[in-house]
Amino acid sequence: MDRLNPVLVELTRGDLVESQHRGAIAIADAGGRIVWSCGDIARPIYPRSAVKMLQALMLVESGAADAYGLSTEELALACASHSGEPFHVVAVRAWLGRIDCDDACLACGAPLGADGQPLTRAHHNCSGKHTGFLTLARHLGADIAGYQQPDHPVQRRVLATIAEMAGIERDSMPVAIDGCTAPAVAMPLANLATALARIADPSQLAPERAAAAHRLDAAVKARPLYVAGTGRACTAMIEAAAGAASVKTGAEGVYVAALTDRGLGVALKIDDGAARAAETAMAAILAATAPVSETALTTLGLTATPLLNSAGAVVGARRAASWLPETVGGLSTCP
Amino acid sequence: MDRLNPVLVELTRGDLVESQHRGAIAIADAGGRIVWSCGDIARPIYPRSAVKMLQALMLVESGAADAYGLSTEELALACASHSGEPFHVVAVRAWLGRIDCDDACLACGAPLGADGQPLTRAHHNCSGKHTGFLTLARHLGADIAGYQQPDHPVQRRVLATIAEMAGIERDSMPVAIDGCTAPAVAMPLANLATALARIADPSQLAPERAAAAHRLDAAVKARPLYVAGTGRACTAMIEAAAGAASVKTGAEGVYVAALTDRGLGVALKIDDGAARAAETAMAAILAATAPVSETALTTLGLTATPLLNSAGAVVGARRAASWLPETVGGLSTCP
Numbered sequence: 001m002d003r004l005n006p007v008l009v010e011l012t013r014g015d016l017v018e019s020q021h022r023g024a025i026a027i028a029d030a031g032g033r034i035v036w037s038c039g040d041i042a043r044p045i046y047p048r049s050a051v052k053m054l055q056a057l058m059l060v061e062s063g064a065a066d067a068y069g070l071s072t073e074e075l076a077l078a079c080a081s082h083s084g085e086p087f088h089v090v091a092v093r094a095w096l097g098r099i100d101c102d103d104a105c106l107a108c109g110a111p112l113g114a115d116g117q118p119l120t121r122a123h124h125n126c127s128g129k130h131t132g133f134l135t136l137a138r139h140l141g142a143d144i145a146g147y148q149q150p151d152h153p154v155q156r157r158v159l160a161t162i163a164e165m166a167g168i169e170r171d172s173m174p175v176a177i178d179g180c181t182a183p184a185v186a187m188p189l190a191n192l193a194t195a196l197a198r199i200a201d202p203s204q205l206a207p208e209r210a211a212a213a214h215r216l217d218a219a220v221k222a223r224p225l226y227v228a229g230t231g232r233a234c235t236a237m238i239e240a241a242a243g244a245a246s247v248k249t250g251a252e253g254v255y256v257a258a259l260t261d262r263g264l265g266v267a268l269k270i271d272d273g274a275a276r277a278a279e280t281a282m283a284a285i286l287a288a289t290a291p292v293s294e295t296a297l298t299t300l301g302l303t304a305t306p307l308l309n310s311a312g313a314v315v316g317a318r319r320a321a322s323w324l325p326e327t328v329g330g331l332s333t334c335p
Numbered sequence: 336m337d338r339l340n341p342v343l344v345e346l347t348r349g350d351l352v353e354s355q356h357r358g359a360i361a362i363a364d365a366g367g368r369i370v371w372s373c374g375d376i377a378r379p380i381y382p383r384s385a386v387k388m389l390q391a392l393m394l395v396e397s398g399a400a401d402a403y404g405l406s407t408e409e410l411a412l413a414c415a416s417h418s419g420e421p422f423h424v425v426a427v428r429a430w431l432g433r434i435d436c437d438d439a440c441l442a443c444g445a446p447l448g449a450d451g452q453p454l455t456r457a458h459h460n461c462s463g464k465h466t467g468f469l470t471l472a473r474h475l476g477a478d479i480a481g482y483q484q485p486d487h488p489v490q491r492r493v494l495a496t497i498a499e500m501a502g503i504e505r506d507s508m509p510v511a512i513d514g515c516t517a518p519a520v521a522m523p524l525a526n527l528a529t530a531l532a533r534i535a536d537p538s539q540l541a542p543e544r545a546a547a548a549h550r551l552d553a554a555v556k557a558r559p560l561y562v563a564g565t566g567r568a569c570t571a572m573i574e575a576a577a578g579a580a581s582v583k584t585g586a587e588g589v590y591v592a593a594l595t596d597r598g599l600g601v602a603l604k605i606d607d608g609a610a611r612a613a614e615t616a617m618a619a620i621l622a623a624t625a626p627v628s629e630t631a632l633t634t635l636g637l638t639a640t641p642l643l644n645s646a647g648a649v650v651g652a653r654r655a656a657s658w659l660p661e662t663v664g665g666l667s668t669c670p
Contacts, residue, residue, distance in 0.1 A: 004339060011587070011608065013381055013511045013512075013519060014509060014510070014511025014512070014519070014521070015509060015511070016379060016381070016509060016511070016521055018380075018381050018587050018608065019587045019588065019605075019606065019607055019608030020606055020607065021607050022357075022607075044351060045353075046348055046351070046353050107646065108645050108646070109644070109645030109646045109647065110645070111645065114449035114450060115449060124645060174349060174350060174351060175349070176348045176349025176350070176351070176650060176651070177348075177349070177644055177648065177650040178644065178650070179644045179645055179650070180644065180645055181644050181645065181646045181648070184348060184349070184650075186349070186351055252346070252353050252354045253354065270354075271354065271355055271607075272354055272355060272356050272357075272606075272607040272609055272612070273346065273353065273354030273609075274607055274608075274609065277607070309444070309512055309513065309514045309515065309516050310443050310444030310445070310446065310459060310514055310515055310516065311442065311443070311444045311516045312444065313512065313516070315511060315512040315513070315514070315519075316511070
């Protein structure tokens with residue numbers, strides 16, 4: 001992090017800025033051309049869960065999704081960081097049953113509930129992604145055990161697909177371990193935005209992959225509650241975009257979007273990893289680049305969000321930098 | 336935020352830095368001399384709950400604490416951001432009863448429980464501070480209603496005391512509204528560190544205030560569970576310091592310490608407001624400046640904390656910048 005990224009989001013209290021979040025943003029087309037950027041988009045970052053749609057491509061492209069008759073909800077869950085609400089857990093368990101698996105097959109651990117007690121592995125926000133991996137393993141006739149290891153046939157295919165979509169060499173893509181035990185790749189924001197642009201505009205992809213990209217993007221847009229959950233920012237933004245865009249958050253301040261109607265991909269990372277800032281910046285970008293009214297996003301609490309104290313009075317605000325919607329909307333230069 | 340603050344805390348994953356937190360730190364003596372600093376310590380920041388010991392001084396200095404026979408636990412609660420555990424709530428309610436008040440007298444709202452349902456006002460992390468304000472109002476014979484307003488006799492005295500301790504003019508200290516409805520002052524870190532140094536070394540204060548500072552600091556050290564709660568960083572650090580220091584967190588990435596055995600005050604603010612970074616930086620400073628073993632703090636999960644995935648494997652670490660303990664320990668120049 002040698003170059004200094006600009007302040008993307010501020011929190012005010014009274015007359016002062018109380019906290020600020022720096023970060024970088026890339027917007028690319030499907031040819032890999034950067035049409036707008038701000039900050040350092042060449043440094044490798046971990047997209048974390050923001051690559052879930054890319055991780056799910058092979059599930060569809062391989063024929064596994066059709067072989068196991070996956071529903072729209074299940075395809076959305078494969079791309080999800082869900083909240084573990086009852087309808088998520090029920091759907092994951094039913095899908096696991098159809099591939100002759102159960103909770104114990106999932107390599108992700110059991111998260112803790114609000115009371116601090118462990119839930120089940122199916123409650124893990126990544127359980128849909130993992131069930132997708134298991135489905136691909138079944139379809140390939142591969143071992144179930146170890147499906148999350150980078151050298152397993154499932155992950156070898158998934159990692160190769162991510163690299164191709166991002167326009168990066170597989171071997172130049174660092175691979176660490178994610179919170180859910182799956183491989184966590186790193187890549188520059190420029191490449192991540194390119195991969196999302198190829199979801200938004202799959203016209204230059206091979207036919208099977210183009211069909212897979214289109215189908216997953218359509219599933220995410222059709223079932224936004226399965227991608228995140230009740231009251232979640234991803235769900236609200238996908239609903240507000242009404243088919244013009246899909247978005248996905250990733251841990252540690254990452255957000256991506258496929259702007260379908262413009263054929264562009266967006267990727268951003270907040271330096272300090274704050275989800276609140278990633279969400280506010282993505283909402284501002286969406287309002288500026290997609291047919292989503294800023295009023296709708298403000299109503300959803302996603303832009304220029306007032307800060308309330310415990311008695312309900314407005315004491316400040318969380319807002320994107322004022323230059324962000326202006327410059328990104330006109331694709332003019334970032335300050 | 337014109338000047339750029341250094342990176343104080345990093346999170347790694349695999350071989351890369353995943354997220355980083357910038358901030359500033361001031362260490363002062365009771366005369367207001369800055370003995371060490373890094374980053375911009377002249378810009379006003381909101382200390383938030385990190386001024387609670389300063390807000391409680393007048394409670395003791397005025398004679399109110401003695402008039403109402405406040406216990407050591409109650410003095411600690413007056414300085415607390417407590418977790419609303421049963422023993423906190425029971426103690427606050429008993430104290431409220433002794434001053435002929437109840438939950439309804441508290442101006443702080445009721446927080447939400449883990450299940451999303453509202454608890455009572457006594458559960459609010461600031462309920463001890465508010466009960467201290469109410470006790471001072473009773474002792475002054477002032478109205479109970481509106482005790483949280485900046486022009487109420489209670490807050491006029493509290494704000495004047497904070498300004499005197501910090502060595503700043505009352506009128507040059509911006510006042511916004513805190514999450515709990517009480518006034519939220521702003522001041523440079525240099526002044527906040529000075530105020531904490533005067534808690535650590537009250538020898539130059541007027542006798543009544545020196546006695547109040549000493550008594551509150553002693554109460555915080557004697558009852559660290561009442562200052563925060565089970566498993567909380569403030570409680571763990573005060574216990575680890577074993578009488579050599581008291582610490583206090585404030586919302587949006589603030590931490591302060593009174594290093595009693597060295598007569599110094601510490602104040603830090605993370606630019607982006609992250610509590611995880613403020614905590615890690617303060618633990619590193621404490622290990623370098625107080626007789627607290629780094630091993631003890633590491634065991635408490637406060638320094639060089641491994642990041643675990645949901646299966647319990649180490650995937651990265653959260654750590655203070657390597658130069659921080661070295662330079663702060665020797666009071667040598669910040670890079």
